[in-house]
Amino acid sequence: MNGHKLGGAAVCGALENALGKCPVLKGWCRKEGVRHWVLQRLTAVALIPLGVWFALKVLSLTGASYAVALKALGSGFSILMLLILIPVLVAHLGLGVQAVIDDYIHDERVKRLSLKALRYTNLILIVAGILAVLRIALKS
Amino acid sequence: MTSANRPLSPHLQIYKPQLTSVLSVLHRGTGLALSAGAVVFILWLLAVAAGPNAYGGMEGFFASALGRLFLLGWTFSFFYHLANGIRHLLWDTGRNFDLESTYKTGWIVVWTSIGLTVFTYVFGLFHWLFQ
Numbered sequence: 001m002n003g004h005k006l007g008g009a010a011v012c013g014a015l016e017n018a019l020g021k022c023p024v025l026k027g028w029c030r031k032e033g034v035r036h037w038v039l040q041r042l043t044a045v046a047l048i049p050l051g052v053w054f055a056l057k058v059l060s061l062t063g064a065s066y067a068v069a070l071k072a073l074g075s076g077f078s079i080l081m082l083l084i085l086i087p088v089l090v091a092h093l094g095l096g097v098q099a100v101i102d103d104y105i106h107d108e109r110v111k112r113l114s115l116k117a118l119r120y121t122n123l124i125l126i127v128a129g130i131l132a133v134l135r136i137a138l139k140s
Numbered sequence: 141m142t143s144a145n146r147p148l149s150p151h152l153q154i155y156k157p158q159l160t161s162v163l164s165v166l167h168r169g170t171g172l173a174l175s176a177g178a179v180v181f182i183l184w185l186l187a188v189a190a191g192p193n194a195y196g197g198m199e200g201f202f203a204s205a206l207g208r209l210f211l212l213g214w215t216f217s218f219f220y221h222l223a224n225g226i227r228h229l230l231w232d233t234g235r236n237f238d239l240e241s242t243y244k245t246g247w248i249v250v251w252t253s254i255g256l257t258v259f260t261y262v263f264g265l266f267h268w269l270f271q
């Protein structure tokens with residue numbers, strides 16, 4: 001497993017330098033298990049405010065007309081929150097689904113293929129989500 | 141001991157359910173349900189980006205009986221995964237690891253997630269009645 005290519009070596013290096021004094025986080029980018037653990041927690045903490053904002057937004061839009069939904073999602077603050085929420089949410093669910101695959105799929109070949117499919121699905125979700133948000137921003 | 145006859149992890153079929161194990165399984169279950177929900181969330185964003193027709197199609201599904209059942213499931217899953225996720229983050233800091241605290245925080249999570257789900261629907265009902 002070569003790990004998350006999305007993050008990029010530069011980001012990893014910078015984060016490791018910043019976190020270098022902490023014994024748990026030191027070198028976390030290079031160790032698959034530690035990286036999984038740390039990323040899962042970082043995204044979990046970030047999803048507390050992001051998720052609550054999203055839940056309130058969806059609740060306020062139940063039964064809303066198209067014009068109302070477009071206006072609510074197209075505000076500057078909503079666009080910013082959505083652009084942060086989408087990659088963080090997809091990263092978090094990817095780590096969770098990966099753990100389930102690791103636990104329950106025992107055939108090595110099927111496991112490798114499943115993990116690959118998961119990565120491509122995640123990438124598509126992030127790209128599609130960001131493009132949708134940008135189009136909403138342009139429309140409203 | 142050879143690898144063939146090592147003891148296995150508990151068999152779910154014959155394992156007596158306990159609050160701790162049930163909540164643990166539920167955390168994964170709700171996580172998977174919310175992952176499916178995230179895909180629908182992205183589809184919803186794409187529908188808003190596409191225009192009124194696509195948006196109307198999705199709203200039609202959410203207004204159907206099956207759509208409403210899905211929304212109820214995602215609402216509870218969201219609150220449960222959020223509350224139990226915070227419980228997990230507290231464990232990560234080394235807190236509440238003894239058996240008594242584990243059960244106490246477990247019941248807090250159960251009642252918080254049920255309570256918030258009920259509150260959401262009561263709030264939604266009032267919003268609908270008095271908007």
